[in-house]
Amino acid sequence: MHLKTIIRFSFLLAAVSPFSQTCAQQPLTLWYEQPAAAWTDALPLGNGRLGAMVFGGVGEEHLQLNEETLWNGRPRNYAHPGAVQYLQPIRLLLAEGKQAEAEAMASTYFMGLKDPDDSAYNIQKDAWFKKVRAQEALAAAGYNDTGWPAMQLPTPEGWERTSLMGTDGALWFRTSFEVPAKWLGKNLVLDLGRIRDMDFTYVNGKLVGSDEGISKKRKYIIPATLLKEGKNTVAIQVINFFDKGGFTGVKSGRTLVVYPEGGDVDSAALNNSWKYFIQDDNPPAMPRYEADYQPFGDLYFRFVHGNDYSNYKRSLDLDSALSKISYTVNGVTYDREYFISVPHQCLAMRFTASKPGALSMQALLNTPHRKYVVKKIDAHTLSVSLQVSNGVLKGVGYLYAVTSGGKLTVSDTAISIQQATEADLYFVAATNFKNYKEVSGDPVAACRTALARSQRTPYSAIKAAHVKDYRQLFNSFGFIVPAGKNAALPTNERIRQFNMQDDPSLVSLFVMYSRYLLIASSRPGTQPANLQGIWNDLLTPPWGSKYTTNINLQMNYWPAEVLNLPACTQPLFAMMKELAEVGKKTAQEHYGAPGWVLHHNTDLWRGTAPINASNHGIWVTGGAWLCLHLWEHFQFTQDTAFLREQYPIMRGAAQFFNKFLVKDPKTGYLISTPSNSPEHGGLVAGPTMDHQIIRELFRNTIAAAAVLKTDAAFSDTLKALIPQIAPNTIGKHDQLQEWMEDVDDIKDQHRHISHLWGVFPGADITWKDSALMKAARQSLLYRGDGGTGWSLAWKVNVWARFKDGDHALKMIKNLFTPAINELGYERGGVYNNLFDAHPPFQIDGNFGGASGIAEMLVQSHTGVIELLPALPSELPDGEVKGICARGGFVLDMKWSAGKLQLVKVLSKSGNTCHLKYGSQEIELATKKKGSYTFSGSLK
Structure with missing residues (x-):
């Protein structure tokens, strides 16, 4: 029976909370019994601007460092002058069904500008x-390569992981294999697997094959006439113009083998250790559409005590944002503590020994950038200065040390500490970046200013200020579920053994860790969290570690509002203001339209033009999607001053589509063309996702104008357009169509579920239209339950909107799959440090997964606050504090045996609150800052 009670009262309840204090008290720690063996084992620290990955080695400690504004590239124009003259011809080709011709024209004339120029x-x-x-001559059979170093092949992540970071150009590799007498007279197959990018392969000095392409497997026939019994020489020139280089192997099956043509049973494996020679590592700079986020450098500590240790523990405490290392060597306990402070803008480090005078070590600064200088500044300070390749940015870092007891000396290469009991070190860094148009900053002055703050303050005070600042954000939310028997295990073991019966609290730890990562990578006044948050150790990181705006950047901020971190969205909104400025030129040059537009990627320099390839780079709704975050921030905070400031950005995006939409000659509807359904299906006219985003943009712009009591005429224009936009359509397989045409393949399990945007994060499709909701659900069933990290995370949210908590939890379980399988290959899931694996690492899966768990607990996108709408059966008991809902409400909830027990509602703005749990509904008028508590039956 449906019960709806209208309650007209407003009162402030007693201050005594009906909730336990366990939300604040639950242990929130990632911990391990060994140092990090890989970057994705290390523990992340950050203050939004500086980042560090803590490895926790004993004989040698390593902290990999980042500074958020260190990118390659430079301020420049990205829009393609005159591209607009090809807009209508491209549209006509698509209307005629000539997709290949449209893509070819767009590729030549419509993409953004590269730097440097192609010609x-x-x-x-x-x-x-x-x-x-x-x-x-380097390929000759008798060439003397004894002086060459050796490399273990294959290198699945490129030769960058074998001490050749940043190496592009031409390299030679040499090895040999034995030919038995029985193979003489036969052609042999040389199987080399994949090679990045180009190879010229020689056997006994003769060229046997050459190819180009990072996805092609190299198999070459060695003619019998080239072979001799016994030793035969292989020499391969590998030419890599940019990004990863070398032999990347294959994910399954053998590689680097030789066998007779016609069968591979009788084969000989090539030696895994090959001699190599860097012939020329200075190729011309590759033209790039956008810039890459860069690592800053590395901080190493080398300890005199050696590597024979016991009682080791490495941890990250989410409650205080402190990383700690502890171990014992020769009866002495050594402790380290690290954090990155917002108030003091430094990486702070404390080293202690339980025995006086037992601490002796060296501190060294390094960087993967070719152009760098390490030098002594004064008796306590070492510095590193660097210049990025193919860019205008410079970085400077200062390392300052003080000790208790012992002797401290500084040279031009290291800080040495001998026989101390305690040492405090502070690292600061800056670049010459000022904004996307200006690079006149003074990094030396910035470092001196930041270091002076730390030098004047005791370590204990710096730590106290850090913890206080951090907890103001982190303690706004808490989430607990009962701890299972595996909760006491090290984190890597919890991941490896994960199941809901033995460790349901890994779910709550994951949510709190995701909040920690957002606080660490996105603070007011900093850059937004990028594809890897703020953490990157590669000069050529995956996808440039930039901002992908067809899902990934937006997903980074999905949990910010609902999980009570609204302050962390400020960097995103600051970026949007700059994107709207740059996007005006792209709108004009490419579409002859007013307003602004953003395609599927951007970077530090705020490129907004189409990039990469015409079959996926021409996608026009990146800016419109970002505008949803502006409206959501207002919905959650009810901050009218914020909305008034941001309304011009929403209006500008809507202005663009008012001009851009055109009438489809087949249906008469307004459609988005040219565009694509992100990274799927090529360049098309009228992708479903675009229309969902544009409708929602128009609705939200109209609603924002109404709140602000402004712009009535423009609102009327948008209201008239909305019903003319091509609607969501159900196809022949009972699915929601992804395109205008009913061409969905039910066997297609593509990672993007773009046409389900209207279910989540949008609200274009809700249970108010059950037919469309069921069609969307059918589409997701066809897509399957597999996927990589962020793709699984998106599915968590959509299944929660379908109110199927058990299926949503199934996606969480898939997301918690160990990222490294039994054979050592990467797959979607999580790494040992709980970083999300695409693979490789992408942080959006952390944020998207946390958002999906929140959607299981509270949904408010329809104007009604639904409590536990998708509670999984395997999470029957739990408690949440500080979860947020649209309308300006903050909720505490407790449930047991799968049933709501209590809910407390804080009204930040005094709006009417509409609560729903199961068949129970109430509506109450609230007072600003009023607090209201209800039973599980909403009494």
């Missing part, structure tokens, strides 16, 4: 390539 690059490349190919 100049090609001239330089041809000259360089001719030079390096002229040295075939």
Whole structure:
């Protein structure tokens, strides 16, 4: 029976909370019994601007460092002048069904500008390539390679992980294999697996094959006439112009083998250790559409006590944002503590020994950038200065040390500490970046200013200020479920053994860790969290570690409002203001339209033009999607001053689509063309996702104008357009169509579920239209339950909106799959440090997964606050404090045996509150800052 009670009262309840204090008291720690063996084992620290990954080694400690504004590239124009003249021809080709021709035209004339220009690059490349190919003598069978170093092949992550960070160009590799007498007279197959990017392969000095392409497997036939009994020489020139280089192997099956043509049963494995020689590591700079986020450097500590230790523990305390290392060597206990402070803008480190005078170590600064200088500043300070390649940015870092007892000396290479009992070190860093248009900053002055703050303050006071500042954000929310028997295990073991019966509290730890990561990578006044938050150790990181705006950047901020971190959204909104400025030029040059537009990627320099390839780079709704975050922030906070400030950005995005939408000759509807359903299906006219986003943009812009009592005429224009936009359509397989045409393949399990945007994060499709909701659900069933990290995370949210908590939890279980399988290959899931694996690491899966868990507990996108709408059966008991709902409400909830027990509602703005739990509904008028508590039956 449906019961709806209208309650008209407003009162402030007693201050005594009906909730336990366990939300604040639950242990929130990632911990391990061994140092990190890989970057994705290390523990992340950050203050929004500085980042560090803590490895926790004993004989040698390593902290990998980042500074958020260190990118390659430079301020420049990204929009393609005159591209608009090809807009209508591209539209006509798509209308005629000539997709390939439209993509070819768009590829030539409609993409954004690269840096450097292609034509100049090609001239330089041809000259360089001719030079390096002229040295075939290195392939000779008798060439003396004894002085060459060795490399273990294959290198699945590229030769960058084998001490060749940042190396592009031409490298030679040499090895040999034995030919038995029985193989003589036969052609042999040389199987090399994948090679990035180009290879020229020789056997006994003769070229046997050459190919280009990072996804192609290399198999070459060695003619019998080239072979001899016994030792035969293989020499391979690998040419890599950019990004990862070398032999990347294959995920399954054998590679680097030789066998007779016609069968591989009788085979010989090539030696895994190959000699190599860097022939030329200075190729011309590759033209790039956008810039890459760069690592800053590395801080190493080398300890005199050696590596024979016991009682080891490495941890990250989420409650205080402190990382700690503890171990014992020769009866002495050594402790380390690290944190990155917002108030003091430094990485602070304390080292202690339980025995006086037992602490002796060296501190060294390094960086993967080629152009750098390490030098002594004064008797306590070492510095590193660096210049990025193919860019204008410079970085400076200062390392300052003080000790208790012992002797401290500084040289031009290291800080040495001898026979101390305690040592405090502080690292600060800055670049010459000022904003996306200006690079006149003074990093030395910035470092001196930051270091002076730390030098004047005791370590204990710096730590206290850090913890206080951090907890103001972190303690706004708490989430607990009962701890199972595995909750006491080290975190890597909890991941490996995860199941809900033995460790349901890994779910709550994951949510709190995701909040920690957002606080650590996105603070007011900083850059937004990028594809990897703020943490990156590669000069050529995956996807540039930039901002992908067709899902990934937005997903980073899905949990911010609902999990009570609204302050962390400020960097996103600051970026949007800049994107709207740059996006005006792109709108004009590419579409002849007013307002602003953003395609599927951006970077530090705020590029907004189409990039990469026309079959997925021409996607026009990135800015419109970002505008949803503006409206959501207002919905959750009811901050009218914020909305008034941001309304012009929403209006500008809507202005663009008012001009951009055109009438489809087949249906008469307004459609988005040219565009695509992100990374799926190529360049098309009328993708469903675009229309969902544009409708929602128009609705939200109208609603914002109404709140602000402004812009009535423009609102009327948008109201008239909304019903003319192509609607969501149910196809022949009972699915929600992804495109205008009913061409969905039910066997297609593509990672993107773009046409379900209207279910989540949008609200274009809700249970108010059950037919569309069921069609969307059918589409997701066809897509399947597999996927990589962020894709699984998106599915968690959508299944929660379908109110299927058990299926949503199934996606969480898949998300918690160990990212490294039994054979050592990566897959979607989580790494040992709970970083999300795409793979490789992408932080959006952490944020999206946390958002999905929140959607299981509270939903408010329809104007009604639904409590426990998708509670999984395997989470029957729990408690949440500080979860937020639209309308300006903050909720505490407790449930037991799968049933709501209590809910407390804080009204921040005094709006009417509509609560729903199961069949129970109430509506109450509230007072600003009023607090209201209800039983599980909403009494």
